[in-house]
Amino acid sequence: DAGVIQSPRHEVTEMGQEVTLRCKPISGHNSLFWYRQTMMRGLELLIYFNNNVPIDDSGMPEDRFSAKMPNASFSTLKIQPSEPRDSAVYFCASSPGTFNTGELFFGEGSRLTVL
């Protein structure tokens, strides 16, 4: 069975450019999470969706970040404009439920470098 699929795996861009990260959750999972991992701050929850609806976006660092989930099989995290401090590994994770499973299935991550 396919796991959570993220693309691109690596992205190098210049400051000011728009970055779009993509995620395909595991089929049948109805919760989706975006995390950011850095050496300085560790793993941070940015936003999560339940049944395609954003439930909590309090972790989104600022207005430059936006996330969408237009359908159950696709989500995007967009940064516009990007800044060097956005350099990190961005993980998408999905889960069969919000309140009754406790297990997140992670993708392999998208490593973003902003020059």
Added chain:
Amino acid sequence: AQSVTQPDIHITVSEGASLELRCNYSYGATPYLFWYVQSPGQGLQLLLKYFSGDTLVQGIKGFEAEFKRSQSSFNLRKPSVHWSDAAEYFCAVGGSGGSYIPTFGRGTSLIVHP
């Protein structure tokens, strides 16, 4: 607010030796507790979880963890470490507002010597 402390940034053990990774949490009620493992270049994988019941929890790959409420701890153990266990290990706590969604610790990097 819930939080997790993993006091050891790095742990080095010899292959075949026993392992204990420490985790302390802060949470007002009964927490949901997790251990995840991250191999280089990979996403996180759940090793085990505690929601309620028996305080000694068995997980995959021969790992176990014990919930000690009095010490606010959830330490991860393995009796005999294999070289393939070298990875980053994350403790996480959830339960705030009725949701299990985990808050992660900073991680402990496990180095295994042959």
